Structures are given as C-alpha cells and as structure tokens.
Amino acid sequence: MKLNKSNLNRLAPEVALPAYTLSDTRQGIAHIGVGGFHRAHQAYYTDALMNTGEALDWAICGVGLRAEDRRARDDLKEQDYLFTLFELGDTDDTEVRVIGAIRDMLLAEDGAEALIDKLASPEIRIVSLTITEGGYCIDDSNGEFMAHLPQIQHDLSNPNAPRTVFGFLCAALAKRRAAGTPAFTLMSCDNLPHNGAVTRKALLAFAALRDADLRDWIERNVSFPNAMVDRITPMTSIQHRLQLHDKHSIDDAWPVVCEPFVQWVLEDKFVNGRPAWEKVGVQFTDDVTPYEEMKIKLLNGSHLALTYLGFLKGYRFVHETMNDPLFVRYMRAYMDLDVTPQLAPVPGIDLTEYKNTLVARFSNQAIADQLERVCSDGSSKFPKFTVPTLNRLIADGRETKRVALVVAAWALYLKGVDENGHTYTIPDPRAAFCQALVADDALITQRLLEVEEIFGTAIPRSPEFVAAFEWCCNSLREVGVTQTLERVLAV
Known part of the structure; x- marks a missing residue:
C-alpha cells in the first residue's frame, strides 16, 4: 500500500497512525538538515506530543540546503510528507508508526527568498539543526570560526542570496529584527559537545562579519539550548524498505529505521515558546x-x-x-x-x-x-x-x-x-x-x-x-x- 493521506486508514492494523488531523496542524518549527536522525528523534517526539492532542501548532517545515536534499523532499512530498518509523530490535515489542509531524519541506535551490521568508515568519518560533559535526565551520584546533571558507565568504558578499546555514539564519534574523518579529530559538540537535554553545559561537562570529548591530541583536534575543540526543539510526537501505513492505505492506519511498531506544536531554532555554516535550519523555535540565x-x-x-x-x-x-x-x-x-x-x-x-x-x-x-x-x-x-x-x-x-x-x-x-x-x-x-x-x-x-x-x-x-x-x-x-x-x- 503506497503511503499517503488517502491510504492511511487502509494500512495494516498493527501500524500506528497519527491521532490528529493533518490539516489541523500549523508549522512552528523549521528544521535544517532533514535526514534519518531528525525523523527518528525530534520529529518522533513532536509527533508523539501531537498524538495527545497538544502541540498542533508546532508542526515542522523541513529545510534542505544541499542539492542532494531534493530527492528526500520529492520522496516526502509524493507521500504528503508522511513517513514510516520502523523500529527494529531483538524483541517483539517494536513499533511501526506513521509520523505526520513534518508538513512541508523547502529547498534553498528553489529560491533563497522563499526560504528566508519562511525562517523570518512569526509562526516559526524554533529553528533546529542537524547539519553534522563538521557543519558548524569551527576549527577544532583553536575553537575559532573558519571565516575564510569560500562558502562563508560567498554569503558575506551576497547576504540576500546565501548558501550556508549561517547566511540563511542571519538573513532571516535581520528580517525579523526589521519587522519587529520576536527572535526564534536556535536548537542544535547535532552530536557534538555543547552543541548550543558551538552554534551560538559560530552564528555570532558570522553575524559580526556581516553586521555588527545584527550580531548584538542576536546575542540579546536568540537562545541556544544545549542538548544530548541519542538514537541509533542506520542509513535506510533497499532491504529495509523491502522488509517494511513484506512484513507490514507499506510502500514507503523513504522510511526511517531505528532502534527502540531513544533519549533527549535538553536545556530549558527557549525565547519564543516550545512544545511540552517533557510530556512524551524528553528530560529538561539546567545543565546538559x-x-x-x-x-x-x-x-x-x-x-x-x-x-x-x-x-x-x-x-x-x-x-x-x-x-x-x-x-x-x-x-x-x-x-x-x-x-x-x-x-x-x-x-x-x-x-x-x-x-x-x-x-x-x-x-x-x-x-x-x-x-x-x-x-x-x-x-x-x-x-x-x-x-x-x-x-x-x-x-x-x-x-x-x-x-x-x-x-x-x-x-x-x-x-x-x-x-x-x-x-x-x-x-x-x-x-x-x-x-x-x-x-x-x-x-x-x-x-x-x-x-x-x-x-x-x-x-x-x-x-x-x-x-x-x-x-x-x-x-x-x-x-x-x-x-x-x-x-x-x-x-
């Protein structure tokens, strides 16, 4: 059975479905770097909270900055941005669940202006990141931002046509500042020590080179919570897709496969609201x-x-x-x-x-x-x-x-x-x-x-x-x- 909205109620009975109506959701999070881990972790927790009837205004708009993100976007769009979370373990208590927390996905290649407008819109109150350990342009030998990189220099010279995450974030935050729109929380979900502090350092360093006043506004208004994220999420293989089809009769172009274990420990430092993720197992703390x-x-x-x-x-x-x-x-x-x-x-x-x-x-x-x-x-x-x-x-x-x-x-x-x-x-x-x-x-x-x-x-x-x-x-x-x-x- 092809996964899409029309076929949801025709899926096998063991497949858990969204308990909310997809059309009732509104986007509140933009996530840059949609991959397996984000879908098995942040989208999983947000979907779980939506299933309780809460957080319907915290649906996710995915963002792709790389050319290779187009296939992921196209696969998701073809199935109404639904995907299957396929837990695999050595016991029988694993879950097969359709997740509907992602409601759209924008690509930088399709136009920088539309993406900047989305990130600048008042409805987006959290921007989250999974851009890999190396995506923050920090030199591990000295902890300094690598402003000399060609892509960073491009964005500094072309602030309205950026290519990097920092260029897009600064363009959107500049637009929010000009419009009097409150800043968003910038939430790294990457697997690196003090990920929030690293994000803060990188963004402020870039902003200082672009516009010193903007840098100071970001420092005063944006928060950068640190987080510990954990779930083993292998690359989805053809064998995984066939296994999902053969066992549960779901034809999903891009399911996510993961272990049953999941953990998220997060500092409660948000400037513009947040979902009540603690109700579905997220542990909030003052120091991660x-x-x-x-x-x-x-x-x-x-x-x-x-x-x-x-x-x-x-x-x-x-x-x-x-x-x-x-x-x-x-x-x-x-x-x-x-x-x-x-x-x-x-x-x-x-x-x-x-x-x-x-x-x-x-x-x-x-x-x-x-x-x-x-x-x-x-x-x-x-x-x-x-x-x-x-x-x-x-x-x-x-x-x-x-x-x-x-x-x-x-x-x-x-x-x-x-x-x-x-x-x-x-x-x-x-x-x-x-x-x-x-x-x-x-x-x-x-x-x-x-x-x-x-x-x-x-x-x-x-x-x-x-x-x-x-x-x-x-x-x-x-x-x-x-x-x-x-x-x-x-x-």
Missing part, C-alpha cells in the same frame, strides 16, 4: 553537560573504538563486531578503564547499567547498523569523540594504548583496503587530504598526528602516546586486528 559527556565519550567514543577495527577486520555491520567476543572485551575495557574514571556523576543514571545498555544496543542484530555510517566523517568525529578522552589520559599520566589503537585503526583504514584485500571508498569530505597523510608508512606519525585541527597539540607531544600509536600501527600491519586486540587486552 554531564549527560553529553557520558553519551559522547561512552557511546560515540566506543563506536569509533569498534568501527575502524571492525572494518579492517572485514566486518561491515556493528552487530558483527559485537558477535566477536574479542571486540566486546575491548569495548568494555575502553569504557571501564579509559572513559568512566573521567566522568562526573550523571543525575538519574547508573553508569554501569548505561554501559550494559550500550553493549545490548550495539549488539542489535535486527537493525543492521552499517559500519560505513559510523566510519563516516572521521576527521570531524575524532576531535569530538576521542581526542578529549585521550587528552585527559595524557594529562593524568594514564595508559594510552587502548585509545592509541583507535587512532592507529583509523590511520590504516584510511588506506582504503582491509586485511582481506577488499577495497572501499572513504566517506569523509576530507578523504583525499586524510588519505595523503597516511600514504607513506614511514611518515604516518609525523603527518597524521600533527594535524592540529584533528589532534590538537598535546597528543603529538606525548612520547608515551606516540610510542603506543606506532606500536599499534606496526602490530596491525604485522599480525592483523585479532592478534593486536589480544596483545592490547593482555597489557
């Missing part, structure tokens, strides 16, 4: 820091600890690495010995239980989460997910070999061939640059570790870490992943 430290260092850090080693070994799915007891032992050692001692107490969270949950979530066979997805954008992920843990280990004079193995695995992964001789492409916007760093085995240490925007300054200056990194690289080359893991775990 301990939650994001826990999640980023344990979940995301462990993902990187597994993913490059797994890919080199020849695995292609996260659960395959978890079927290998050696990888599970390594993940537990990484979490227990390297990360946990660095974490502050997290209100309401038992860290031992949380780590047990991560093992179970990564072991989810049904979701078939792709290692390629987790491997992607390593040059942006390392500074956020691994380097802070490593810097603390170095500062405390602790053992670094387990974390050195993560970095060494990435270095060898960048060569584009696994230990079985299979070749693959590197999914990273800086792939060519990164691969050039590891082209000469004799110079890998010097070239890779001294890239300051990835590794900072402390790591290449630590003789203990450099020695551990070189030992791990040599071991991976000489005896492969399995024996190297055995050696590291024996230390």
Whole structure:
C-alpha cells in the first residue's frame, strides 16, 4: 500500500497512525538538515506530543540546503510528507508508526527568498539543526570560526542570496529584527559537545562579519539550548524498505529505521515558546553537560573504538563486531578503564547499567547498523569523540594504548583496503587530504598526528602516546586486528 493521506486508514492494523488531523496542524518549527536522525528523534517526539492532542501548532517545515536534499523532499512530498518509523530490535515489542509531524519541506535551490521568508515568519518560533559535526565551520584546533571558507565568504558578499546555514539564519534574523518579529530559538540537535554553545559561537562570529548591530541583536534575543540526543539510526537501505513492505505492506519511498531506544536531554532555554516535550519523555535540565559527556565519550567514543577495527577486520555491520567476543572485551575495557574514571556523576543514571545498555544496543542484530555510517566523517568525529578522552589520559599520566589503537585503526583504514584485500571508498569530505597523510608508512606519525585541527597539540607531544600509536600501527600491519586486540587486552 503506497503511503499517503488517502491510504492511511487502509494500512495494516498493527501500524500506528497519527491521532490528529493533518490539516489541523500549523508549522512552528523549521528544521535544517532533514535526514534519518531528525525523523527518528525530534520529529518522533513532536509527533508523539501531537498524538495527545497538544502541540498542533508546532508542526515542522523541513529545510534542505544541499542539492542532494531534493530527492528526500520529492520522496516526502509524493507521500504528503508522511513517513514510516520502523523500529527494529531483538524483541517483539517494536513499533511501526506513521509520523505526520513534518508538513512541508523547502529547498534553498528553489529560491533563497522563499526560504528566508519562511525562517523570518512569526509562526516559526524554533529553528533546529542537524547539519553534522563538521557543519558548524569551527576549527577544532583553536575553537575559532573558519571565516575564510569560500562558502562563508560567498554569503558575506551576497547576504540576500546565501548558501550556508549561517547566511540563511542571519538573513532571516535581520528580517525579523526589521519587522519587529520576536527572535526564534536556535536548537542544535547535532552530536557534538555543547552543541548550543558551538552554534551560538559560530552564528555570532558570522553575524559580526556581516553586521555588527545584527550580531548584538542576536546575542540579546536568540537562545541556544544545549542538548544530548541519542538514537541509533542506520542509513535506510533497499532491504529495509523491502522488509517494511513484506512484513507490514507499506510502500514507503523513504522510511526511517531505528532502534527502540531513544533519549533527549535538553536545556530549558527557549525565547519564543516550545512544545511540552517533557510530556512524551524528553528530560529538561539546567545543565546538559554531564549527560553529553557520558553519551559522547561512552557511546560515540566506543563506536569509533569498534568501527575502524571492525572494518579492517572485514566486518561491515556493528552487530558483527559485537558477535566477536574479542571486540566486546575491548569495548568494555575502553569504557571501564579509559572513559568512566573521567566522568562526573550523571543525575538519574547508573553508569554501569548505561554501559550494559550500550553493549545490548550495539549488539542489535535486527537493525543492521552499517559500519560505513559510523566510519563516516572521521576527521570531524575524532576531535569530538576521542581526542578529549585521550587528552585527559595524557594529562593524568594514564595508559594510552587502548585509545592509541583507535587512532592507529583509523590511520590504516584510511588506506582504503582491509586485511582481506577488499577495497572501499572513504566517506569523509576530507578523504583525499586524510588519505595523503597516511600514504607513506614511514611518515604516518609525523603527518597524521600533527594535524592540529584533528589532534590538537598535546597528543603529538606525548612520547608515551606516540610510542603506543606506532606500536599499534606496526602490530596491525604485522599480525592483523585479532592478534593486536589480544596483545592490547593482555597489557
């Protein structure tokens, strides 16, 4: 059955449907970067609240700034912006649910003016973002905004025809200021430490270059709540679509597949209202820091600890690495010995239980989460997910070999061939640059570790870490992943 409004009531009885009338909704959120995670997370929570009869004025208008967003928009538009959330887990209590919280999607390619007008309209009170860790144009080596980037320079020279998220945000906020329209809350939902603070820094830096008075108005009127977001959402594959069709008779051009687990911890700092998301499980707090430290260092850090080693070994799915007891032992050692001692107490969270949950979530066979997805954008992920843990280990004079193995695995992964001789492409916007760093085995240490925007300054200056990194690289080359893991775990 083709998914659209006309066919909603003809879907299989086990499929949960929107409990609200789609035509009764009004848009209150614009979300830039509509992908799987947004649809399985922020749209999921908003839809859940709408199903209670509340928040019908907080429907979402999606925004696409990239050429490749057109297919996503077209797929959604063809089915009246409905999509299926398809939970996959190792138990029978998973959900199949049609979500109607997204009611429109605009593309920058179709006209900057229309998009600016939408973002400037009084009905839009929250603008949310999933633009990837690297989308904020912040140099990880010094924390400064990279104003020199060509796309940023374009937007500064063409304020009414922007291409970047910062150009569109500033154009819309300038229009709101001129019209006397209250500012919106700018809510990052990306997976990076202090995502609200990073968003604030980047936008204010851009605005200062565009219009100093506008920058000051934004600082006074826009809020930037920090958030911790969590739900494993693999890339939707043809197999996932066929599985949804065969099991539940739904023909959905772009369903979203996710695990049953979901969590959102959010600072309650909104300047123009917000949905009552706490009624559907969102945890509001004055300080999200301990939650994001826990999640980023344990979940995301462990993902990187597994993913490059797994890919080199020849695995292609996260659960395959978890079927290998050696990888599970390594993940537990990484979490227990390297990360946990660095974490502050997290209100309401038992860290031992949380780590047990991560093992179970990564072991989810049904979701078939792709290692390629987790491997992607390593040059942006390392500074956020691994380097802070490593810097603390170095500062405390602790053992670094387990974390050195993560970095060494990435270095060898960048060569584009696994230990079985299979070749693959590197999914990273800086792939060519990164691969050039590891082209000469004799110079890998010097070239890779001294890239300051990835590794900072402390790591290449630590003789203990450099020695551990070189030992791990040599071991991976000489005896492969399995024996190297055995050696590291024996230390």
